Amino acid sequence: MTLKKSSRAGLLALAFGILLGLFLSVASFDASYAQAPAAAPAEPAAAPAAPPPACDATAKPPVLEKCTPNSGDTAWMLTSMAIVLMMTLPGLALFYGGMVRKKNVGDTVMTSFAITCLISILWLFFTYSLAFRGGTPFIGGLDRAFLQGILSDISKGIGNPNPLAPTIPETVYSMFQLTFAIITAALVAGSFAERMKFSAMLWFIGLWAIFVYSPIAHWVWGPDGVFNSTNDAAWVKVLDFAGGTVVHVNSGTAGLMAALMVGKRKDTGPAHNMVLTLIGASLLWVGWFGFNAGSAVSAGIQAGMAMTVTHLATATAGFTWMIVEWIMRGKPTVIGICSGAVAGLVAITPASGFVGPMGAFCIGVAAGIVCYWGCTGFKRMFGYDDALDVFGVHALGGAAGALLTGVFAVSEYGGTAGLIEGNAGQVLNQAIGIGCVFVYDVVVTLIILKIVDVVIGLRVPSEVEREGLDLALHGETVQ
Amino acid sequence: MTLKKSSRAGLLALAFGILLGLFLSVASFDASYAQAPAAAPAEPAAAPAAPPPACDATAKPPVLEKCTPNSGDTAWMLTSMAIVLMMTLPGLALFYGGMVRKKNVGDTVMTSFAITCLISILWLFFTYSLAFRGGTPFIGGLDRAFLQGILSDISKGIGNPNPLAPTIPETVYSMFQLTFAIITAALVAGSFAERMKFSAMLWFIGLWAIFVYSPIAHWVWGPDGVFNSTNDAAWVKVLDFAGGTVVHVNSGTAGLMAALMVGKRKDTGPAHNMVLTLIGASLLWVGWFGFNAGSAVSAGIQAGMAMTVTHLATATAGFTWMIVEWIMRGKPTVIGICSGAVAGLVAITPASGFVGPMGAFCIGVAAGIVCYWGCTGFKRMFGYDDALDVFGVHALGGAAGALLTGVFAVSEYGGTAGLIEGNAGQVLNQAIGIGCVFVYDVVVTLIILKIVDVVIGLRVPSEVEREGLDLALHGETVQ
Amino acid sequence: MTLKKSSRAGLLALAFGILLGLFLSVASFDASYAQAPAAAPAEPAAAPAAPPPACDATAKPPVLEKCTPNSGDTAWMLTSMAIVLMMTLPGLALFYGGMVRKKNVGDTVMTSFAITCLISILWLFFTYSLAFRGGTPFIGGLDRAFLQGILSDISKGIGNPNPLAPTIPETVYSMFQLTFAIITAALVAGSFAERMKFSAMLWFIGLWAIFVYSPIAHWVWGPDGVFNSTNDAAWVKVLDFAGGTVVHVNSGTAGLMAALMVGKRKDTGPAHNMVLTLIGASLLWVGWFGFNAGSAVSAGIQAGMAMTVTHLATATAGFTWMIVEWIMRGKPTVIGICSGAVAGLVAITPASGFVGPMGAFCIGVAAGIVCYWGCTGFKRMFGYDDALDVFGVHALGGAAGALLTGVFAVSEYGGTAGLIEGNAGQVLNQAIGIGCVFVYDVVVTLIILKIVDVVIGLRVPSEVEREGLDLALHGETVQ
Amino acid sequence: MKIVMAIIKPFKLDEVRDALTSIGVQGLTVTEVKGYGRQKGHTEIYRGAEYAVSFLPKIKIEVAVDTKQVDKVIGAITGAAKTGQIGDGKIFVFNLENAVRIRTGETDAAAL
C-alpha cells in the first residue's frame, strides 16, 4: 500500500517533469527561430567588412569560426561515444545486476536504463550547458540550454567547435560528455541497490545530476573551471584526464551517503549470477577505451598512449586482486577478478593521459590492493552497507588513481611532471581537488537525500524488500 | 512426424539452394576472369589519349574514377557496419529472445542468426545489386551480382566509389547496407515467434528479402529510385535518412501479415527473462548510432547531429513509455522502458539527418505514446497476435517518425524545410511514401506467405508448440 | 585437500611472479630516466647539422622519424583494438561458457578473463618485444621490453611508428597485436575445460605465450620473420593476413596437446545454455572485423575488402554447417550454426586480405563442412576429448583457410596470385608454414605441459570435477 | 483424506489442471522434476562428445483430496495426461492423516 501510494506520488511528479519538458521544448523552438533571423543579417553585415578569421584552434584565444571537423578525430569520437554508452548499457547494468539477488536483478538493471534516459533529458535541457559552457569558475552558463545554437551551421558544412574539442563538431563532444554524466549517476545507484524505491531513485539521481555533477564537472573540465589544468586562471591545476575525481570520487562519495541514509539491507546473499557480472566487467573494459582514449578528443598519439596505459593498468589490477583474494580467502573468484579489473580502470582514469606503461603497471597493482581492502577490511571497519561497493571501488580507487597521477606523471607524455620527476607539488594539487569534491559532494548529496526522504521516502517497505523488488515494483521476474 | 517430414522438405530445398549458390559462384569466377583481360586493354588505350578525369564527387554527374577513400570517413563506416551488425547479433536476438517463453528462446535467437547468414548470401548473389545499383526507378540492375567489379582496383590503391558514398570504398558501403537488410528481415520474425516452422521461416524471409526489401530499398535509396529525395528525377521526394519506411514500416507491415497468416499462439505467457531483453535493447541503442549517424556515410557534422538526435529521441521515448505505463498499469516495467527506447530509435530513424535536438525530443515523446498504444489498445482493438509487436513498434513508430520528419525538418540542418518552417507539402510526400510501401508490402508479402504455406506449411504442429520449439525443432534447452 | 595444497602452491608462485614484475618495473623506470637525458642532447646536436629525414614509409628502408599519425587510420585501429578485445571478453568467454555444464560455467568464463590479464602483463614485460621487434628470423629483440621507448616523443606531437604500421602510433599497434595474443591463448583453454586446475592453467598458458606464441608470431609477422611474406629475406613467403597459422593452427594444436595430456572428462553433458554461446559467437563475429579488417592497419580499400570477405565467408559457413547438420542429424541447432560461423571466421582469417567475395564464399562452404567433420567424425575417429573443439574448429579450420588462401588469392586484390591464377607454388608455401607451426607447437607445448604436470599437477581431483569447478575452485555458483 | 501424486509429461500440465478443476478440485501443487524410467532418454553425440540424457523433464502434481474423490481424481489425471506413449508417467496415492489451512487454521477436509 505504502508502495502504491509512493509510486503514484512519484509517477505524477515524473509526469509533471516530462510535461514541463515538453512545454519548454516548444518555448525553445520559438527561441531558436526568433534568433535565426537575428543571426542571418549579422553574417552578411560582417562579410563585407572583413573576411571572418580562419579557424585556428591553437591561437590564444582560439579562433573557432568556420572550422571543418577532422574526419579521423570525429570518427574516433563518434565511436567513443557509442562504446562509452555501452559501458552503462548494458555494461554497468549487468555488472551490478549479476551481484544482487535474483529477486532484484530486474530493478537493478532497469535503474541503469532509467538513469540513462533521465540524465540525457536533463542534459538536453540544461546540464550540458551548466557543465561545459563558460560562465563562472564554479558553474557554466545557460547559452546552450536545449542545445540551442549547437548545430547552427551544418548547412554550410562547417561548425563552430567547442574550444575544448577544436577538431570535432560540438554535437559529438556534447554527446560524448553526456555518456560520462550518465555512467557517473548510474554508478551511484550500486550503493543503495535492493532496497530503494524506484521513484525515490529517479528523484534523487535527477537532483544530484543537476546540483552535484554539473558543478563538479565544470570545476575540473569547464573552460573556466576552478581546477581545470588547462585554464591559466585556475585556482589549483588538478590533473584529471578522464574523470578520477569528477566521475569516480564523486559517484563513490554520493554512493556512500546514499547507503548511509537508506540503511542496511534486511537480508543479503551471494551474487546470483557471476556470468552477468563478467559480461558487464568485460563491456566496461572495452568501453573504457572510449572513456580514456576518447578523452584525448582526437585520434592520435595521446589517444594511443591513453589506450595503452588503460589496458595495462586494468589487466594488472584484475590479476592483482585475484592473487590477493587467493591468498586471503583461499579461492580466486569471478566477482573478484572482475572487481579488480574495474578497480584498475577506475584508478587509471585520471592518469591515462599523463603516465607511461610502467606507471600504469604500478597504478594497477595499487588499485588491486587498495580496492580489495576497500571492499572488505575498510568496509567492515565502518560497517556501512554499500551494496555493490561504489565507495570501496570508485571513491577509493579514484582517489588512489588521482594521487598516483601526481606521482607517476611524466612531462614528456602529458606535459606535466609528477613526483617521480621531482614535482611533489602536483600530488598536493591532486589532494586538494579530491578534498574539495569530497566535501561538496557529501554536503549537497545529504541535503538532496533528506529532501527526497521527507517528500516520498527513500526505502521500500520491508515485505517488498523480502519479496524482491522485481515482482513488487515492476511485476516481472527472471525465470 | 509431420515435423520430421516438413524439416526434411525444408532442408532438402535449402541444400539445393546452397548447391545452386556454389555452382553460380564458380560460374561467376569464370565471368570475372573473362572480363579482366577485356578491361585491361581499355585502361592503356584511354591513358595516352587523355589523363583520366580527376575524382570529383560533387560534379554533376560526379566523376568517381581513381578516388582515394577518406580514411576518417572510412574508419567511421567500418565501425558503423560492425555495430549495426551487433544490433542484430546479439542485440535483436536477445531483445526478442528475452520476451518469449523459456521453451522457445533458442529458436527465437537462432532465427536472427540464421536470417543474418541467409540475407548475407543473397546479398552477395544479387540483392545488393538489385537494391543499390542504377537500373529503373523501381529496381536496380545486376551489374554487381556476386559483387563482381566491386573490388576492381585495390592493387592500384584507388577505388571507384559508389556515387551514393563518394568518400569510402564501395565494399564498405555494400556491407553497411547489408546490415540494414539483415535487421529488417530479422525484425519481421518477431511477429510469428513461438509457432512458425524453422524451415518455413527461412523460405519466407529469403523470398521476402528478394521481392519486397530489394525493390523498396531501391525506391527510396537507389540512385534512380522513385522516392529518392536526392534524385532530381524522383516522382516524390521522400525524406528517409536511415530507414523509417524502408526498414521499419516495411518490416512492421510484413510482420503483421505473417502474424495474421500463421495465426494466434496456443498459449502465451510473460517474458521469461527481461534481463536478456534489456541487453538486447541496450545493444540496439549502441548500434543504432552506426545505423543513423552512419547513414551520413561520413564522419562529420551531419553524423554528429544524427547521433545527437538519435540519442535524445531514444532516451525521451524510453522515459515517456515508462511514465505512461506507470500511470496506466501502476508499475514501470523493464520490458516497457526497453520497448520505449526501441520505439524512439525507430521513430527518429527517418528524421535523424533532418531535425534538431528539440525536434528529436518531441519525436521521442510521440514515439513513446504512440507505440505504447500500438502494443496495447490498438493491438487489442484488432485482436491479432503479433507476438513481439513488430507492427505496434516498428510500423507505427516508423510511420509516426516519417510523418514527424516532415513536420520538424529544419532546412539549415538537413537541407529540407518541414512543416514548422512552413513547408506543409513535405508531410504529404512522407505520407505518400509510407502508403506506397505499405500497400506493396501487404500484397507481395501475402503472396509469398501463401506459397510457402501451401508448399511446406507455415506452422508447427500443436504438440510441438506446447512442448516448445527449442526441444522439438533444435533438440536443445536452456538449463 | 589436494586441491587446497595445489592452489596454495599456485598462488604463492603467482604472487612471486607479480612481485618480480613490480621489481622489474622499478628497474625499468630507472632505465627509462637514465636514458632520457642521454636522448635529450642528441636532439639539438642533430638539429643544426642536418634536418632530420622526412617521414617516408614507402622508402626502402622506410624513414619513420617524426611521422604524424593518420587520424583516420588511427581511429580505425583504436576501434579495432577495442572490438578485438571484445572478442575475448565477453565474446569467447560466453561462447565457451555456454557450452560447458552449468557447474563449470564460472570457471570457464573466468579462465578467459584471467588469461587476458596474464597475457597483457607478459606483453608489457617482454612478449611484445620478442614477437614484433626486429631480431633474428626466429625471435625478436628485447629493445621494447617494458614497452620502453614506445612513447618517447608524444610531447613533440610526433611518433616513430613501427615499420609494420607506418601510419599509426606504435602504442596502438602494440595493443592491437596484444589482443591477438590474448585470444590465441584463451582459445587454447577450450580444449581442457571442465577439468584443469585453475593454477595449472595459469602456468601453462603463461609459459605457452612466451615459448610458443611469441616465436611463431615473429616467424610470420616479425619484420625479419622467416615466413613473413613482406620480408624479402624470408625463407618461405607464407600468406597469413590475420592469423590463420599464428592464431588458429597454433591454438588448435596446443589445445589438442592439452586435451591429450589432461585426459578425458569423467562425465559430460549437453551445452547448458546455448543463448550464452550465441551471444559469444555474435560478439566474435562483430569483433572479427577489427581482427581481419584491422589487420590492414589502415582504414582504406584493403580494410573494406577484408571486412567484406570476412562477413561473407562467416555467413556462408554458418549456413553451411546448419544445413549439413540438418541433413546429418535431422535438426539444426543453435550450437551448430554458431560453430559454423566461427569456423568461417577462422578459415577466412588468413585469406581476408588476399581473396575476393566469391573466393570467400567457397572458403565459407569449405569451412562449414570441414569443421563439422572435425567436431564429429574426425574427433570420434581419434577419440580424444577436446571439450570445446579447439582443434576441430581452429586447427582444421585455420589450416583449411591457409591452404585455400593459396588457392583463391587474386593478385589484383592482395598482390599475390593463387592457384586459380596459376600460381600453384603458393599452396605449397602455405603448407610449409602450417607444417612448421604444427611441429614446433606440438613439441614445445608437450614439454611445457609435462613440466606443469610434474610441478603442480594439471588436473583437479575427481570429486571436484563431479561437484563442479565453480563451487570447488571459486566458491561461486550461477543461480 | 489422500494425497494423489502424479508424475506427468510437462506439456500436459495445463490439460491435467483443467481436468482436475472441472471435477471440483480446488487446489494443487506442482513441482518440476526429472524422471528416470522405461522411457530411456536418448544418447546425444554432439561435437564428438557422447552423453546419455537419462533424466527426462517431468512435472509432479500433488493434490490433497477427500478419500471418496480419489478415484475421480485418478480418472481425471489419467484421462488428461495419457498420450499412450511410453513415459506418460505414474500416479501414486498416499494416506493423508491431517491437513491444515494456514490462513484460517481449519483442518481436515475443510482445509482443502
Place this chain on the structure above:
Amino acid sequence: MKIVMAIIKPFKLDEVRDALTSIGVQGLTVTEVKGYGRQKGHTEIYRGAEYAVSFLPKIKIEVAVDTKQVDKVIGAITGAAKTGQIGDGKIFVFNLENAVRIRTGETDAAAL
C-alpha cells in the same frame, strides 16, 4: 514419526525456519514449487497478449519429526507463515514408517 509438509509463501521461508529451529527441529528440506488454489493469480495483459498467471510461486517444506512433536511443529509453522491473506498455504501430515541417516545408518527417531 510423521512427515509434516507445508506449502507456504516464499518470503516467509526464513521466518518459518527460525520458528522451527527454535522448537528444536534439527533439519528440513525445502523445494521450490508452483501452487494453484483459491488465490487466483492475476491476468496480465501486456503488449496486447493476455495471459493468466494461474500458478504462483510457493515454497514446500518437508520436516520429519517425532510423532509427539507434530502439534508443536504445526503450531510453529502456522504462527510464522500466516499473513491472514488468501494463499498462505497448507500443512499436510503423513505417517513416516522409517527413517535412516545415511552417514551413520542410524534409524527412526535417532536419524532425524
Place this chain on the structure above:
Amino acid sequence: MKIVMAIIKPFKLDEVRDALTSIGVQGLTVTEVKGYGRQKGHTEIYRGAEYAVSFLPKIKIEVAVDTKQVDKVIGAITGAAKTGQIGDGKIFVFNLENAVRIRTGETDAAAL
C-alpha cells in the same frame, strides 16, 4: 508398496541411480531441493557483506518399490550415497497405497 524418499548430496546422484538400477529398480523421480540440517553451511563474508549460506543444495530421490524390496533399496542408496561426512542425507519410507501407470492403466506393483 512403499515409497522410498532419499535426500542425498548432488554429486552422488549418478552413483545412486546406478546402484538402484543394478538391483532392478525400473524408475525413479528426482527433485532439486535445498537442505537445512546439522551440516551448517558456511558464512560467506564477501565484499564486506556477511551472509550465511544455511540452505545447501541437495537432491531428493523418490522411488516406489514393492514392500519386500525396501531393505535392498535402502541398502543400495546408503551404500552409494555415503561419504561418511556430515550432510550425507536421509532416507524416509512411506506407505504407498496405490500406484497407476498412466499409459496402460495398470495398477499396484504392475505399475512400477
